[in-house]
Amino acid sequence: MTTVSPNYYDSDQARRPLVSELANLWGYRGLLRLLVVRDLTVRYKRSTLGVWWTLLNPLLTMSVMWVVFGNFFRFETEVPYVVYLLSGILLVTYFSQAVISAGSSIVNSSSVLSKVYVPPEVFAFSAALAAAANFLISLVPLLIIQLVMGVGIPWTIVLLPIPLVAMLALVAGLGLLVASAAVYFFDVLDLTGVLIQLIGYLTPTFYPLSIIPPEFLPLIYGNPLYSYLLVFRGFVYEGVFAPWWAFVVMVGTAIIVLVLGVWVFSRSWKNLVVLL
Amino acid sequence: MSGPNPVEVQDASLAYRLSHNRAGTLKEFAIRLVKRQVQYERLWAVKGVSFSVPRGEVFSIIGPNGAGKSTLMKMIARVLPPTAGRIVVRGSVSPMIELGAGFNPELTGYENIVLYGTLLGRDPSYMRGRAPAIAEWAELTDFLDVPIRSYSSGMLARLGFAVATDVKPEVLLVDEVLSVGDEAFQRTSKLRIEEMIADGTSVVFVSHNLGTVKEVASRVMWLDHGVAKMVGKPAEVVKAYQGSV
Numbered sequence: 001m002t003t004v005s006p007n008y009y010d011s012d013q014a015r016r017p018l019v020s021e022l023a024n025l026w027g028y029r030g031l032l033r034l035l036v037v038r039d040l041t042v043r044y045k046r047s048t049l050g051v052w053w054t055l056l057n058p059l060l061t062m063s064v065m066w067v068v069f070g071n072f073f074r075f076e077t078e079v080p081y082v083v084y085l086l087s088g089i090l091l092v093t094y095f096s097q098a099v100i101s102a103g104s105s106i107v108n109s110s111s112v113l114s115k116v117y118v119p120p121e122v123f124a125f126s127a128a129l130a131a132a133a134n135f136l137i138s139l140v141p142l143l144i145i146q147l148v149m150g151v152g153i154p155w156t157i158v159l160l161p162i163p164l165v166a167m168l169a170l171v172a173g174l175g176l177l178v179a180s181a182a183v184y185f186f187d188v189l190d191l192t193g194v195l196i197q198l199i200g201y202l203t204p205t206f207y208p209l210s211i212i213p214p215e216f217l218p219l220i221y222g223n224p225l226y227s228y229l230l231v232f233r234g235f236v237y238e239g240v241f242a243p244w245w246a247f248v249v250m251v252g253t254a255i256i257v258l259v260l261g262v263w264v265f266s267r268s269w270k271n272l273v274v275l276l
Numbered sequence: 277m278s279g280p281n282p283v284e285v286q287d288a289s290l291a292y293r294l295s296h297n298r299a300g301t302l303k304e305f306a307i308r309l310v311k312r313q314v315q316y317e318r319l320w321a322v323k324g325v326s327f328s329v330p331r332g333e334v335f336s337i338i339g340p341n342g343a344g345k346s347t348l349m350k351m352i353a354r355v356l357p358p359t360a361g362r363i364v365v366r367g368s369v370s371p372m373i374e375l376g377a378g379f380n381p382e383l384t385g386y387e388n389i390v391l392y393g394t395l396l397g398r399d400p401s402y403m404r405g406r407a408p409a410i411a412e413w414a415e416l417t418d419f420l421d422v423p424i425r426s427y428s429s430g431m432l433a434r435l436g437f438a439v440a441t442d443v444k445p446e447v448l449l450v451d452e453v454l455s456v457g458d459e460a461f462q463r464t465s466k467l468r469i470e471e472m473i474a475d476g477t478s479v480v481f482v483s484h485n486l487g488t489v490k491e492v493a494s495r496v497m498w499l500d501h502g503v504a505k506m507v508g509k510p511a512e513v514v515k516a517y518q519g520s521v
Contacts, residue, residue, distance in 0.1 A: 007446075009354050009365040011288075030400045034391065115377030116395050117354035117369075185302035270357045274292050 035126035080149040088205025096196040098131035102175020110276040128172040154239025169254040173261030183272045224253040283329040288361035291318040321347040323502040334479040336493035344502040367446025375436030381425035414438035
């Protein structure tokens, strides 16, 4: 069946951003799939290390941190430190990779977007989806380490899609916000990198909460990423549900940021496209 | 020849925002904001243009370079949303404005057929099925598995044309592409467009070749500095335009 581009265009309708944009995106799901697959195959097929590169990168980071913080500083955690550390690194890597690649996706696709009509959000969403796929692949070494270290794999692992999808919404929304700003100013992406690093340090990936002086705890509790990490660690190795407020923060920020991102982006697209 | 017009442009305008001393970075912008040096000037590339194209009509846009012809085409193609006014397009659109926009030089001819077709809003699985026929029509069957960075510009243009016209659209936007390829290809591509027109496809056609315009267009618009100076019968508009140059 031939599905040709949306068969009705009325520029006035574009003023109802959310409804028309989302309906529009559905028509381009084939393109979304194609872009995600292309992103992954380019990364895996065309480099010698291929899929191992995705696995190697967080493992190397983990090894360095494990030597420094596990052996020199001797951080105490309830589970073996390696499991605590790697789970944190993986989630924060997913976050930062996705926000940066979704944030740069619009500028990078400007040659297409300024010539052919495609809902521009498709490029941001496909970047976020590719990062999610990478995250899933990089879970494999974590699960192996859990087995080797005797932590095991709890049944709650089947609930992983919940934090995974919430994170996808968060990074897609943030990515769209960054992407709109990046069209105006090209240093926005560098700045975003720095901010993401800051958020990463405010997330207890490599240190236990017990070493944080009480007066600084609000900084960590105030970081939404902490809630995502609590839920993720609960499901992936602890086998427990994180406290209810973590779920509220996670789902709440995911929905708010996604809606905000799509809304701001579609509202400003008119001004962005003439700058591409 | 009934029903609403496939293309309707109502008082449409498009402004590019030029900022003097455009701040490329956020840092610079912040400094200028503090110094109160942020100024924008609007450049109207298209201003208050209205026209409609009925089914099966060839509507041609002429005018000097920088008149806003390509901008107007991109507005109809939905790439540029109008700053003011309204544009309605009923039915599918094949934009032959920048043929092969979205081609990736590292991917093979086959992969590019699928990618470009999908960017044009078609289904990837449908494009996979059509790829051999598209390649055959573009006379590129032997090069289907070669990355297109080794294609010549003529081959690229043929491939772009073949993908864009593979599906019969309700509206065809043509920006001077009739002049791609060698003579044999020009003939076949012209034939394909004529078939579509006979079948009811509406065409918006931008050209500098006034001879072709007089020959193929049903109506002509003369665009100058973003403003429609004259709309009417090809012979009259072309004559007035030639008189002004």
